[in-house]
Amino acid sequence: MNLQDALASGRIAKDAKRATKKQFEAAMAKIGATLDEDCSLGALVIDAPAGFVFGANGCHALVCTSEEDGMSIKPYAYADAIERMAYGVRLCTDTDCEVC
Numbered sequence: 001m002n003l004q005d006a007l008a009s010g011r012i013a014k015d016a017k018r019a020t021k022k023q024f025e026a027a028m029a030k031i032g033a034t035l036d037e038d039c040s041l042g043a044l045v046i047d048a049p050a051g052f053v054f055g056a057n058g059c060h061a062l063v064c065t066s067e068e069d070g071m072s073i074k075p076y077a078y079a080d081a082i083e084r085m086a087y088g089v090r091l092c093t094d095t096d097c098e099v100c
Contacts, residue, residue, distance in 0.1 A: 017079035024078035027085045033062075042067030044077050048089050051100055055087035060099045 028035065028046065033054075036045035046062040048054050054062055062084050066077035092100050 016076050017083070018075035019078035019082050020075070021078060024082060027082045031085055031089050033085060033089070036061070044074075044081055046081055046085070051092055052089040053092045054084065055090055056084040060092070 024044075027033075032049040032052075034047050034049075036047055041063070042065065044062075044064045044066045046064070048060050053060055056062065062081060064077040064080045064084075066072065066074045094100070
């Protein structure tokens with residue numbers, strides 16, 4: 001399945017937001033997040049700065065699907081990640097945290 005087919009079939013919403021890699025990298029830099037470059041899940045795995053969790057989910061990482069059926073959907077994953085990173089980060093308050 002190619003991107004046009006995915007849009008036509010509704011697997012990707014026609015009004016889904018897109019973003020560029022540059023916009024994504026700027027959003028990560030703004031909050032000090034980093035991209036897990038070793039991930040081979042077909043996803044963007046974004047790590048919060050050490051000692052922090054993401055405000056969007058309370059976790060140390062965000063995972064945004066960037067590949068579907070072997071097709072790259074990174075512009076959509078970038079937009080999803082930017083939207084979730086907009087909630088910022090907060091201190092991890094878990095005294096038994098295995099990540100911190």
